[in-house]
Amino acid sequence: MATRIRTQRRSLDPNGPPPVFVITSDRSQCIVEVATDPMLFDGSLAARRTAANHFSNAGSPVAVAAGRATFYTLDVGAFTAIYRNRTTPGLYYRAIAFDVAAGPREETTPLFIPTAVARRPPMPAARGLSGSLLWLKAEGNRVLDENGDPVVLRGVVRSGLEYTAPNTPDPTGVVRSRSRTAAGMTAAEAAEITNHWDANVVRVPINQEWTLTRANYLADLDATIAMYAANGAYTMLALARLDDRRAFGIDATTGLPTQNPPLPEENTLALWRQLAERYRRQPAVLYDIFNEPHLPLPSDTDFLFQRPAGGETDPPWVSRWHEWVRRIEQVIHHQNQLALLFVSGVAWGLDLRNFPVLQPNGAPLPNTVYSSHIFLPNGRLGAVTPANLDGVFGAATALPESHPVFAGAWGGPAAQLADLDALESYLRGRHRYRNGSWRGGVGWTASSWADEPLLVERGTTSAVRGGRTVSWRTFTMAGAHNQPTEVGELVVGSLRTMPIAAVVDFDRARPRGSRNRYRVTVSTPRRGDILLVRGHDFTRGTRIEITTGGVTRRVDPSARLPALLMVSSLPTTVPLGAATLTVVRPDGLTSEPVAVTVVAGAAPDSIDLLPGAAKAAPFTIAFIANPRVTRVGGAIVADPIQAARGRFNSAVARGLQALFAVRESLLHPYADEIRVVARFTPPAAGMAPLCEHQPGGLTYPNQANITAYLAAAVLPADVCYAVFREPAFNRATADFTVDGPAAFLDHGFSFDAVHGQHSRVTTQPGVVAMHAPPMTSMTPIHEFGHAMSSSGNGACGDLYVDDVNVGFVMNRKRRPTVVSPFPAVFARYGGTDYPTDRPRGAYVGRGGIGYAHWHNYGAELIDRRRPNLMDNFNLAANRRLCLLDELTRRFLRDRIEAKLRR
Amino acid sequence: MIEPLSPEQRAEILARNAGATEADLDALETLLHERWGLATAPPEFWGDVEFADARRRAALAELDEQIQVRRDARFPELEAALEAVLLRYEDDPEPPE
Numbered sequence A: 001m002a003t004r005i006r007t008q009r010r011s012l013d014p015n016g017p018p019p020v021f022v023i024t025s026d027r028s029q030c031i032v033e034v035a036t037d038p039m040l041f042d043g044s045l046a047a048r049r050t051a052a053n054h055f056s057n058a059g060s061p062v063a064v065a066a067g068r069a070t071f072y073t074l075d076v077g078a079f080t081a082i083y084r085n086r087t088t089p090g091l092y093y094r095a096i097a098f099d100v101a102a103g104p105r106e107e108t109t110p111l112f113i114p115t116a117v118a119r120r121p122p123m124p125a126a127r128g129l130s131g132s133l134l135w136l137k138a139e140g141n142r143v144l145d146e147n148g149d150p151v152v153l154r155g156v157v158r159s160g161l162e163y164t165a166p167n168t169p170d171p172t173g174v175v176r177s178r179s180r181t182a183a184g185m186t187a188a189e190a191a192e193i194t195n196h197w198d199a200n201v202v203r204v205p206i207n208q209e210w211t212l213t214r215a216n217y218l219a220d221l222d223a224t225i226a227m228y229a230a231n232g233a234y235t236m237l238a239l240a241r242l243d244d245r246r247a248f249g250i251d252a253t254t255g256l257p258t259q260n261p262p263l264p265e266e267n268t269l270a271l272w273r274q275l276a277e278r279y280r281r282q283p284a285v286l287y288d289i290f291n292e293p294h295l296p297l298p299s300d301t302d303f304l305f306q307r308p309a310g311g312e313t314d315p316p317w318v319s320r321w322h323e324w325v326r327r328i329e330q331v332i333h334h335q336n337q338l339a340l341l342f343v344s345g346v347a348w349g350l351d352l353r354n355f356p357v358l359q360p361n362g363a364p365l366p367n368t369v370y371s372s373h374i375f376l377p378n379g380r381l382g383a384v385t386p387a388n389l390d391g392v393f394g395a396a397t398a399l400p401e402s403h404p405v406f407a408g409a410w411g412g413p414a415a416q417l418a419d420l421d422a423l424e425s426y427l428r429g430r431h432r433y434r435n436g437s438w439r440g441g442v443g444w445t446a447s448s449w450a451d452e453p454l455l456v457e458r459g460t461t462s463a464v465r466g467g468r469t470v471s472w473r474t475f476t477m478a479g480a481h482n483q484p485t486e487v488g489e490l491v492v493g494s495l496r497t498m499p500i501a502a503v504v505d506f507d508r509a510r511p512r513g514s515r516n517r518y519r520v521t522v523s524t525p526r527r528g529d530i531l532l533v534r535g536h537d538f539t540r541g542t543r544i545e546i547t548t549g550g551v552t553r554r555v556d557p558s559a560r561l562p563a564l565l566m567v568s569s570l571p572t573t574v575p576l577g578a579a580t581l582t583v584v585r586p587d588g589l590t591s592e593p594v595a596v597t598v599v600a601g602a603a604p605d606s607i608d609l610l611p612g613a614a615k616a617a618p619f620t621i622a623f624i625a626n627p628r629v630t631r632v633g634g635a636i637v638a639d640p641i642q643a644a645r646g647r648f649n650s651a652v653a654r655g656l657q658a659l660f661a662v663r664e665s666l667l668h669p670y671a672d673e674i675r676v677v678a679r680f681t682p683p684a685a686g687m688a689p690l691c692e693h694q695p696g697g698l699t700y701p702n703q704a705n706i707t708a709y710l711a712a713a714v715l716p717a718d719v720c721y722a723v724f725r726e727p728a729f730n731r732a733t734a735d736f737t738v739d740g741p742a743a744f745l746d747h748g749f750s751f752d753a754v755h756g757q758h759s760r761v762t763t764q765p766g767v768v769a770m771h772a773p774p775m776t777s778m779t780p781i782h783e784f785g786h787a788m789s790s791s792g793n794g795a796c797g798d799l800y801v802d803d804v805n806v807g808f809v810m811n812r813k814r815r816p817t818v819v820s821p822f823p824a825v826f827a828r829y830g831g832t833d834y835p836t837d838r839p840r841g842a843y844v845g846r847g848g849i850g851y852a853h854w855h856n857y858g859a860e861l862i863d864r865r866r867p868n869l870m871d872n873f874n875l876a877a878n879r880r881l882c883l884l885d886e887l888t889r890r891f892l893r894d895r896i897e898a899k900l901r902r
Numbered sequence B: 001m002i003e004p005l006s007p008e009q010r011a012e013i014l015a016r017n018a019g020a021t022e023a024d025l026d027a028l029e030t031l032l033h034e035r036w037g038l039a040t041a042p043p044e045f046w047g048d049v050e051f052a053d054a055r056r057r058a059a060l061a062e063l064d065e066q067i068q069v070r071r072d073a074r075f076p077e078l079e080a081a082l083e084a085v086l087l088r089y090e091d092d093p094e095p096p097e
Helices: A043-048 A076-084 A187-196 A208-213 A215-230 A266-278 A315-335 A386-392 A414-430 A486-495 A645-660 A703-712 A779-788 A886-900 B007-016 B022-039 B049-074 B078-089
Strands: A004-007 A020-024 A029-035 A054-056 A070-073 A090-098 A105-107 A111-114 A137-139 A142-144 A153-157 A201-207 A234-241 A285-288 A341-344 A368-375 A405-411 A441-446 A458-465 A468-475 A531-534 A543-548 A551-555 A559-561 A564-567 A577-584 A594-598 A606-611 A619-625 A628-630 A636-638 A674-679 A691-694 A698-701 A719-724 A733-735 A745-751 A754-759 A762-764 A766-771 A825-829 A832-835
Touching: A004 A090, A004 A111, A020 A029, A020 A090, A029 A070, A029 A076, A054 A076, A153 A187, A153 A234, A153 A405, A153 A486, A187 A201, A187 A215, A201 A208, A201 A215, A201 A441, A208 A215, A208 A266, A215 A234, A234 A266, A266 A285, A266 A315, A315 A341, A341 A405, A368 A386, A386 A414, A405 A414, A414 A441, A414 A486, A543 A594, A559 A645, A564 A606, A564 A645, A619 A645, A619 A703, A619 A886, A645 A674, A645 A719, A645 A766, A645 A779, A698 A719, A698 A733, A698 A766, A698 B022, A703 A719, A703 A762, A719 A779, A733 A779, A745 A886, A754 A886, A766 A779, A779 A886, A825 A886, A832 A886, B007 B022, B007 B078, B022 B049
Parallel strands: A153 A201, A153 A441, A201 A234, A234 A285, A285 A341, A341 A368, A368 A405, A405 A441, A619 A674, A619 A719, A628 A691, A719 A766
Antiparallel strands: A004 A020, A020 A070, A029 A054, A029 A090, A090 A105, A090 A111, A137 A142, A458 A468, A531 A564, A543 A551, A543 A577, A559 A564, A577 A594, A606 A674, A628 A636, A691 A698, A733 A766, A745 A754, A745 A825, A825 A832
């Protein structure tokens, strides 16, 4: 009879007594061993056994009854010590049978007894937590929202939830029954982080065991997510602690035990399975799967496995982390395919050199962002230089070119302020386009709101309660807000500076508390002429104030872009001479005054409204005052716009506003790379007309003449608006871009069965004949949609007519008959199927206009409540809210990016 | 290619052109779009290079004539209507957001 051991019950009762083992053997004595990991049965690992992970009754073996089953159970205390520390959902056991102590032994194969899992009701899908936040997805090296717009996530790490026990004092000393409130994570604080500091993401470290075992903790997570989402911020749940007991060695920096585990464990899979299921319908939740993988410290006695050869970034260790990433990704995406994952680098999260993580078939993991943690000073990083930072972000293997990268935690003490400033600049340089290509950065979360290195000041206080001294950490307030630390001052300044701004106006030379400056630059103020004020974060309602001799005059801009205010014609009531100019935002933020001199006199012929990329041939949009026009009947005369410079300037302002500052964001991501120039010159003798009036109230642009005009003016443009004035013929029209020759083709595309290539250069610009003023605020961007497209490489047509398509029209298709069904898929472009805008249920199609008896149809709208921008946007209650459909926006952006790349 | 007519423009056009109907205006719009669509068609649309320009000019001329006839017959005050609507608003533009 061989030795056999089994348990009387098939599973462990988490709240019950130790298991009863049933032993049968033909030997007379038996040792029973129980362990949290089967490797501990290996005698070579005996040194790693503790009362918390291994039990053996070798000191008093069980006497085995001959021919009968023998029952044995552990001491309750011994069992509890092991059970509480298990890292798997159960325990391992085996038997060693013998007759005499020194004689031969028979060992059974280790067996596993799982913990019973109660049949539970489905996890309540937390409802309504996400507010109006959109789903985010990783596409290439960007993170996009549902509308296809690139998103930059910037915010702070708000720790506390991973270590704050319930029934402890909050920062005001009041004992709170929940971890969240005891940590001080209140709605008021959430509002400060999101509204006052302008964070749109908060990284929240969490505790694995508490998530798995405490319902109240899950409710805390729900409340945290809801608080931030109510203020427009995403919550990044970051696994930072496995429980509140284990330490993983001594941190050499602090000399204190660290609770930062080196790797995940099996319960980590259960954690993410649970959270992915719970938040399956919540776009507000982002998944930072494991805080800071690292080689276990020499003093880490919890780590049971043999340490691999090599160092932090060597394959034996890196491959272990990659394997965990693959397993966790499978678990999360099995529950929620839309979940956006954040994966830390090795070496305490820093190093992304050996990434991305690949699936077994070699494909990259879907919907995954790679995150580096950078704390200064950092011996592994070395000096904070672009080259070194490129290194840790995986530039050597082109990681940022193919995958999104993020800084999940960055910070340091005040002594590192200069280097942190440099780090912020580096990160800022990553989350933007350069030459038409995204640089791979998708943002950061600065560390930390509540723990070292602090972003806001904290103190400690104590009180005697019930005869005991109780201490708690406080937040230091400056008025109604938290007092930033020196590093916090840099971070809040960065957050309040829009992502596309090239730099943060942070002046370290100034005293603390005054280092964030809000400065603007101003063009020469000339009466009757265009005034430009450049800066950043010009919000709705921002105005200009000009002060002369103590008298302040308010000047409202004609166009307000996030980084530019344009006054189309400086009032002649503004006194000449010395003055100061300030910009005032509705929230009270006022720029530092700029000394100016108001002048009079002739305006220059040409002005750069937006400078564009600093290179020889940036993508350029030109507004030119039409010198001459062909009237109906053929007469060629000077265009009346030549006598109406003010109206020309106003039309240009309207054009700027429509292109860069309405809800349709087609050009917004590229605003700092596009040159916009306005040119007003009188007609030279014999100059060809650039526009011609047509019966029906239309005016056509003459593309050949405009091309020649621009060449003569040495003004290469990709799209050109010829601005004219004739109210009876004010309907604008546009002609398509003629792309450059084959030598300048950019990447190819496939559109259904059509294969084409976007071109980097323009042979003839797309042209628009636009009235001064345009009939509507959206006329300039509607016509831009036409002009930016190409009749040969995909024309963008009007959607408000049931015309037959001429050539390759990318945004309009035709059914065989008016009763033919609408296909589900409008077109496949770039490997993505774009649905059709179909009538369904109460929805009639075309944003509410309906298809009537039409053959034509378009692609699915981003916003079905109003017409497509290329449709009759005049039928919308507020035409400025009209959008392109996603396919057209993607197609036109691909064309724009190709030209930005030249 | 062509800026869409607003409801106000359509109303003004019909008000100033007695006897013209919505269907008449739609038909004129269709012609205008057809004309501009042909004018902006890619060169290969017109077939072999040798006769492309001639074909293009002929097609446009035919449409120009149709447009003129329809405009003269039904919408002699069309341009005046467009002017009237523009002048109503041009000095009171929508403020920037």
